[in-house]
Amino acid sequence: xxxxxxxxxxxxxxxxxxxxxxxxxxxxxxxxxxxxxxxxxxxxxxxxxxxxxxxxxxxxxxxxxxxxxxxxxxxxxxxxxxxxxxxxxxxxxxxxxxxxxxxxxxxxxxxxxxxxxxxxxxxxxxxxxxxxxxxxxxxxxxxxxxxxxxxxxxxxxxxxxxxxxxxxxxxxxxxxxxxxxxxxxxxxxxxxxxxxxxxxxxxxxxxxxxxxxxxxxxxxxxxxxxxxxxxxxxxxxxxxxxxxxxxxxxxxxxxxxxxxxxxxxxxxxxxxxxxxxxxxxxxxxxxxxxxxxxxxxxxxxxxx
Amino acid sequence: xxxxxxxxxxxxxxxxxxxxxxxxxxxxxxxxxxxxxxxxxxxxxxxxxxxxxxxxxxxxxxxxxxxxxxxxxxxxxxxxxxxxxxxxxxxxxxxxxxxxxxxxxxxxxxxxxxxxxxxxxxxxxxxxxxxxxxxxxxxxxxxxxxxxxxxxxxxxxxxxxxxxxxxxxxxxxxxxxxxxxxxxxxxxxxxxxxxxxxxxxxxxxxxxxxxxxxxxxxxxxxxxxxxxxxxxxxxxxxxxxxxxxxxxxxxxxxxxxxxxxxxxxxxxxxxxxxxxxxxxxxxxxxxxxxxxxxxxxxxxxxxxxxxxxxxxxxxxxxxxxxxxxxxxxxxxxxxxxxxxxxxxxxxxxxxxxxxxxxxxxxxxxxxxxxxxx
Numbered sequence: 001x002x003x004x005x006x007x008x009x010x011x012x013x014x015x016x017x018x019x020x021x022x023x024x025x026x027x028x029x030x031x032x033x034x035x036x037x038x039x040x041x042x043x044x045x046x047x048x049x050x051x052x053x054x055x056x057x058x059x060x061x062x063x064x065x066x067x068x069x070x071x072x073x074x075x076x077x078x079x080x081x082x083x084x085x086x087x088x089x090x091x092x093x094x095x096x097x098x099x100x101x102x103x104x105x106x107x108x109x110x111x112x113x114x115x116x117x118x119x120x121x122x123x124x125x126x127x128x129x130x131x132x133x134x135x136x137x138x139x140x141x142x143x144x145x146x147x148x149x150x151x152x153x154x155x156x157x158x159x160x161x162x163x164x165x166x167x168x169x170x171x172x173x174x175x176x177x178x179x180x181x182x183x184x185x186x187x188x189x190x191x192x193x194x195x196x197x198x199x200x201x202x203x204x205x206x207x208x209x210x211x212x213x214x215x216x217x218x219x220x221x222x223x224x225x226x227x228x229x230x231x232x233x234x235x236x237x238x239x240x241x242x243x244x245x246x247x248x249x250x251x252x253x254x255x256x257x258x259x260x261x262x263x264x265x266x267x268x269x270x271x272x273x274x275x276x277x278x279x280x281x282x283x284x285x286x287x288x289x290x291x292x293x294x295x296x297x298x299x300x301x302x303x304x
Numbered sequence: 305x306x307x308x309x310x311x312x313x314x315x316x317x318x319x320x321x322x323x324x325x326x327x328x329x330x331x332x333x334x335x336x337x338x339x340x341x342x343x344x345x346x347x348x349x350x351x352x353x354x355x356x357x358x359x360x361x362x363x364x365x366x367x368x369x370x371x372x373x374x375x376x377x378x379x380x381x382x383x384x385x386x387x388x389x390x391x392x393x394x395x396x397x398x399x400x401x402x403x404x405x406x407x408x409x410x411x412x413x414x415x416x417x418x419x420x421x422x423x424x425x426x427x428x429x430x431x432x433x434x435x436x437x438x439x440x441x442x443x444x445x446x447x448x449x450x451x452x453x454x455x456x457x458x459x460x461x462x463x464x465x466x467x468x469x470x471x472x473x474x475x476x477x478x479x480x481x482x483x484x485x486x487x488x489x490x491x492x493x494x495x496x497x498x499x500x501x502x503x504x505x506x507x508x509x510x511x512x513x514x515x516x517x518x519x520x521x522x523x524x525x526x527x528x529x530x531x532x533x534x535x536x537x538x539x540x541x542x543x544x545x546x547x548x549x550x551x552x553x554x555x556x557x558x559x560x561x562x563x564x565x566x567x568x569x570x571x572x573x574x575x576x577x578x579x580x581x582x583x584x585x586x587x588x589x590x591x592x593x594x595x596x597x598x599x600x601x602x603x604x605x606x607x608x609x610x611x612x613x614x615x616x617x618x619x620x621x622x623x624x625x626x627x628x629x630x631x632x633x634x635x636x637x638x639x640x641x642x643x644x645x646x647x648x649x650x651x652x653x654x655x656x657x658x659x660x661x662x663x664x665x666x667x668x669x670x671x672x673x674x675x676x677x
Binding site for chain 2: 122140232277
């Protein structure tokens, strides 16, 4: 592998990893507060992509085909809003009634919601893969010699970093963030201190799902073929990225995503591309053997 | 006494139902109506229904109407086995049409073989499919031939010396076609400079494509399915790969262009038939399909229609739906004038048919040439 190839693969890995990171942020946030894996997260991501599919043409018509970036921003915000509402509704209808039941019941319900969205999606959107409209032109960024970076890759990376910083700020420096951390530590005690748990949890779901919506749009812009089952694989990989980074830890999710993206890319480029997923996951298992709570996770003692 | 009672009972209660049943011949269909192969699946299902309607409108076969029972295989491994089990044991079908992909047909075939229910696949091109047994048929050519056609085209028309091969490891079709292409290409003066693989469902191919690019091939052969070819082509072009892309019949769907856009423009692939075929019978069917479903029919529709019609024709010739006789009638299909060409099944139960090479031009697939076996 020549040096320029090596750097090209690093770029490829970072841009792929940025997606895993973006989706993983949503997983890790919900887990951080509620201690449960929202398996429907990958499917909310899919709904985000379909929002973009249905409104892009209309938004672009309103802008008269001009102001590409402005119309892209409107589409992105719309998808985030729809997904935020969807996240709140899912929590309200499916998870809240089970909040004081065993965690396993909620986990199974999450899988049920995931399947519901996938097959409901097939019913409403049709099962045929659709071509996602061109929201923003994907142009190469020049001046890098033989290295190829496209505007989309820069955009995805930038959005991921920006959202990570914003999330970190919300969690660490706002009143709602304080409430989220309080609920995460001890929900009953937080309630006694006057924290409205329902609001905090709804907010967490809205935020996490809005992130999934944004990821869905960015994913569809970069890989313009969407179908109702498109969320399954990125969802699983992002989940792994979140676990790798230490689930519940925001920067950990981002780092986990980037590591996964880079490992996958280098295995894919090697002579063992056939075993890409197998080797990538073997590396993850290896890391977890040495750091069972993930890279940034703190080992906790299970309270009995 | 018992017998009379039973007869009276049957006459009183169940007369209508058995009579009605006797008027129907039940045929099963396994087809991917959902999932990432749904583009092909929908087309095949539409075409199969047209074949059933046409046959019933013309009086059915053996004086009975055809009844089609469809099962969705969801483009998913594991589904075809359950689907054919159900069709055979519950719906008591006389024969089964489908699947379109080789991997899914290979799951269904052993069950049909052991139950002695004939299965006719419209488009499974992997040679292993009909090797399962003497009840398994297909109305398309097979991949050793398709791979040779592609390799010859790359060597002679594109003047390629170095080829890269990019295979979908989850598809028997893709692996098989890649192998036959590589064998012929390497034996006839070409070199395979790099081989990479991906899996159905992947969206990012930049790692493999970067590696392919640095091997500097003259042509890239991608024996995958249309839903991913568009993405692969886009990422290849974005990485600055300009050499021609070639592939097989699984490219043949309008979504190829919808997703790939200008990135797939100028690429070549082998197919079963060309929509430009001036044969009035072909054009009439394409026109009817478009009127009925509002979409252009591709080779999947042509093969789906042919598979159903070959079955109905065989039932007519057999004069019965009893299995050994029906099987023999299908096996002796000879010179059947189908939409996708003249269908004659050889002793290995494969159709011996020419392949066409098409080029993507704008939104259309333009006819380039026909290659005979």
